[in-house]
Amino acid sequence: MKAIGLIAVVLGSLVLRQPLLVVLLAVAGCVHAFWGRGNLEDIIEDMWVGLDKEVILSIPLFILCGAVMTRGSIAQRLIRILSAITKPLPGGMAVATILSCAVFAAISGSSIVTMLAIGTVMYPAMRQAGYDNKFSLGAIMSGGTLGIIIPPSIPMIIYGLVTETSVTDLFASGFGPGLLLTFVLSAYSIWFNRRMPTGRFDLGEFWIAFKEGIWAAMMPVILLGGIYSGYFTATEAAAVALAYSLVVEIFVHKELQAGDFYNVVLETSKLGGSLFPLIAVALSLNIILTEHRVPQSLVNFMQGYISSPLMFMVLVNLLLLIVGCLMTTGEAILVLAPLLAPLAESYGYNKVLFGLIMILNLEIGYLTPPVGLNLIVAMGAFKQSFGLLCRAAIPFIGIMLVCLVIVIWQPWIAMYLVTGKF
Amino acid sequence: MTAILARILARALSWLQHGAQMLQPAREKLTGTLQQSRGWLTERLPQRLPAWWPGPEAPPGVRRVVEVWHRGECWVAVAAFGFIAGIMLLDVIGRELLGPLLRFVGLNPGATGIFAAQKLSVFALVIGSFVGIGIATATGSHIAPRFAYGWVPASWGPFMDRLADVLTGLFLAAVAWYGFKFVGSSLKTDLRAPVLDWPVWPIQLSIPLGFLSAAGRYFFYAVWPALKPLPPEFQE
Numbered sequence: 001m002k003a004i005g006l007i008a009v010v011l012g013s014l015v016l017r018q019p020l021l022v023v024l025l026a027v028a029g030c031v032h033a034f035w036g037r038g039n040l041e042d043i044i045e046d047m048w049v050g051l052d053k054e055v056i057l058s059i060p061l062f063i064l065c066g067a068v069m070t071r072g073s074i075a076q077r078l079i080r081i082l083s084a085i086t087k088p089l090p091g092g093m094a095v096a097t098i099l100s101c102a103v104f105a106a107i108s109g110s111s112i113v114t115m116l117a118i119g120t121v122m123y124p125a126m127r128q129a130g131y132d133n134k135f136s137l138g139a140i141m142s143g144g145t146l147g148i149i150i151p152p153s154i155p156m157i158i159y160g161l162v163t164e165t166s167v168t169d170l171f172a173s174g175f176g177p178g179l180l181l182t183f184v185l186s187a188y189s190i191w192f193n194r195r196m197p198t199g200r201f202d203l204g205e206f207w208i209a210f211k212e213g214i215w216a217a218m219m220p221v222i223l224l225g226g227i228y229s230g231y232f233t234a235t236e237a238a239a240v241a242l243a244y245s246l247v248v249e250i251f252v253h254k255e256l257q258a259g260d261f262y263n264v265v266l267e268t269s270k271l272g273g274s275l276f277p278l279i280a281v282a283l284s285l286n287i288i289l290t291e292h293r294v295p296q297s298l299v300n301f302m303q304g305y306i307s308s309p310l311m312f313m314v315l316v317n318l319l320l321l322i323v324g325c326l327m328t329t330g331e332a333i334l335v336l337a338p339l340l341a342p343l344a345e346s347y348g349y350n351k352v353l354f355g356l357i358m359i360l361n362l363e364i365g366y367l368t369p370p371v372g373l374n375l376i377v378a379m380g381a382f383k384q385s386f387g388l389l390c391r392a393a394i395p396f397i398g399i400m401l402v403c404l405v406i407v408i409w410q411p412w413i414a415m416y417l418v419t420g421k422f
Numbered sequence: 423m424t425a426i427l428a429r430i431l432a433r434a435l436s437w438l439q440h441g442a443q444m445l446q447p448a449r450e451k452l453t454g455t456l457q458q459s460r461g462w463l464t465e466r467l468p469q470r471l472p473a474w475w476p477g478p479e480a481p482p483g484v485r486r487v488v489e490v491w492h493r494g495e496c497w498v499a500v501a502a503f504g505f506i507a508g509i510m511l512l513d514v515i516g517r518e519l520l521g522p523l524l525r526f527v528g529l530n531p532g533a534t535g536i537f538a539a540q541k542l543s544v545f546a547l548v549i550g551s552f553v554g555i556g557i558a559t560a561t562g563s564h565i566a567p568r569f570a571y572g573w574v575p576a577s578w579g580p581f582m583d584r585l586a587d588v589l590t591g592l593f594l595a596a597v598a599w600y601g602f603k604f605v606g607s608s609l610k611t612d613l614r615a616p617v618l619d620w621p622v623w624p625i626q627l628s629i630p631l632g633f634l635s636a637a638g639r640y641f642f643y644a645v646w647p648a649l650k651p652l653p654p655e656f657q658e
Binding site: 014015016017018019020021022023025026040041043044045047048051052053054056057060061064231232235236238239240242243261262265266268269270271272273274275276277278280326327328330331 | 496499500502503504506507510511513514515518540543544547548550551552553554555556557558561563564565566567573574582583585586589590593594597600601603604607626629630632
């Protein structure tokens with residue numbers, strides 16, 4: 001009866017157009033009132049305790065870093081280097097788009113920031129060079145999703161927070177699947193544009209692009225090198241990335257004025273204001289669920305019905321693909337990760353691997369209607385119809401699904417950098 | 423095999439058809455009752471809003487109050503997030519660059535990071551985050567699952583929006599109340615931050631104040647919907 005009441009509260013608050021913050025607070029309140037001691041102050045206390053974690057500091061720093069780079073010219077300089085390298089390939093500009101997204105993803109932790117930073121430069125360039133409209137849009141939208149797979153990744157930090165998983169391990173696990181996706185998307189770009197004319201590699205052009213973009217190109221090297229060598233924690237890496245991007249944009253590229261910093265920080269505050277209270281409530285909910293052994297009960301219940309780990313993985317993937325169509329990545333991780341991660345562990349899946357699989361699924365959700373965020377943002381940024389964008393994304397969704405299956409089938413692709421084993 | 427599957431499918435379809443036929447009278451009855459109730463309500467509810475009811479446009483004074491309120495919150499948030507960026511940068515530079523450099527030239531600088539930098543940053547994050555609830559409300563940036571918006575008739579939209587704002591405001595005001603109770607108990611027990619040994623209640627106060635600020639805004643939106651910002655094109 002209490003469970004039905006809880007479902008009614010959730011459905012009622014959704015129909016009554018409540019923000020996710022209120023929905024989660026209502027759920028936390030119900031859990032405390034129905035199953036706990038009914039002391040609602042505990043929710044606030046748990047929120048306070050939940051935010052008191054060092055790794056959470058990396059989120060505002062990476063958001064700030066993304067905002068600085070979006071205002072500056074790091075993306076354009078990276079694109080110039082990669083375009084010069086990929087010129088001799090058929091569909092070289094498309095490959096440059098995917099590679100630029102991958103390199104930019106290694107600095108930014110967001111899918112939308114990556115798509116906009118690269119797409120606003122590459123979409124007009126690809127159209128002018130005669131690339132197919134649908135293909136160009138699909139390549140840019142799917143390339144943008146690499147932002148949350150290739151570390152650093154904000155969804156990975158959120159997953160790490162709510163499931164108490166090492167963020168450094170999660171970052172390490174994203175590298176292999178990110179490379180796989182980059183390779184497969186680039187290969188598809190070459191195959192699709194195999195009849196496009198190719199250019200000759202121009203050493204002079206490459207040298208100029210390299211000289212102008214060396215500072216931008218060094219950024220992922222410093223960031224990823226620091227994280228993987230164990231020299232930086234995720235938070236330190238975020239601080240270094242921010243310092244580096246500020247120094248480069250203000251003093252080297254001279255693209256950022258001191259006055260712009262207010263707007264950059266304000267943008268971060270807006271995002272933070274919607275995200276951090278949500279994280280705090282989700283962490284508070286997580287504490288009460290764990291106290292009442294809800295994940296363990298769910299594990300026992302599920303194991304009564306599903307004994308095969310493979311069947312579990314198939315069902316979870318289907319669930320996450322559907323959820324990805326309906327919810328944004330942050331929402332889905334905050335709501336589902338604390339429940340699904342212990343379940344996955346009970347079926348023998350590593351929590352790091354499961355987090356990566358979850359994010360790979362939700363990454364596809366960026367391209368699926370009705371809540372595919374890259375589709376929605378691309379609609380405004382590239383002035384295209386929603387239907388056309390959905391059709392443009394279809395082949396790329398297929399490719400990403402194949403990569404997801406490959407990672408599940410061969411988990412070492414994700415886990416090699418974590419465990420050091422094949 | 424195919425024949426068996428086809429037969430199962432046909433049987434399932436016939437069951438579904440039969441079920442739908444059985445439910446048809448109940449559906450008709452329910453639709454009739456709903457229409458009757460709607461008619462009954464329409465007859466009894468006033469057809470025009472009373473003269474004292476405020477229009478959607480807010481008076482200029484109210485608009486100014488909301489703008490100043492927003493600007494104040496923005497400055498607090500910018501200070502908090504700017505502080506996090508600054509102190510974390512200085513801490514990392516001190517530990518990873520300055521310290522090794524001084525040690526390399528033969529000096530013994532001791533600890534070169536900033537004392538309790540992470541604790542201070544977490545405090546700034548708490549202040550920035552909860553001030554941010556108001557900012558996110560003022561800029562329409564709160565994440566709201568929209569898939570259930572279509573579960574009520576579209577014509578109810580404006581009414582539902584106002585009702586939603588009242589309910590959100592009431593709910594957040596209640597959360598603020600519990601927040602104040604929590605801060606009160608911290609104050610009473612003289613709870614102090616580890617490492618810094620500062621009383622934590624002034625920092626904790628940002629939690630109920632943030633919720634209260636957001637609740638106030640939702641009440642304003644319920645009264646003057648024109649004040650409400652349009653939701654952004656995307657929310658992440």
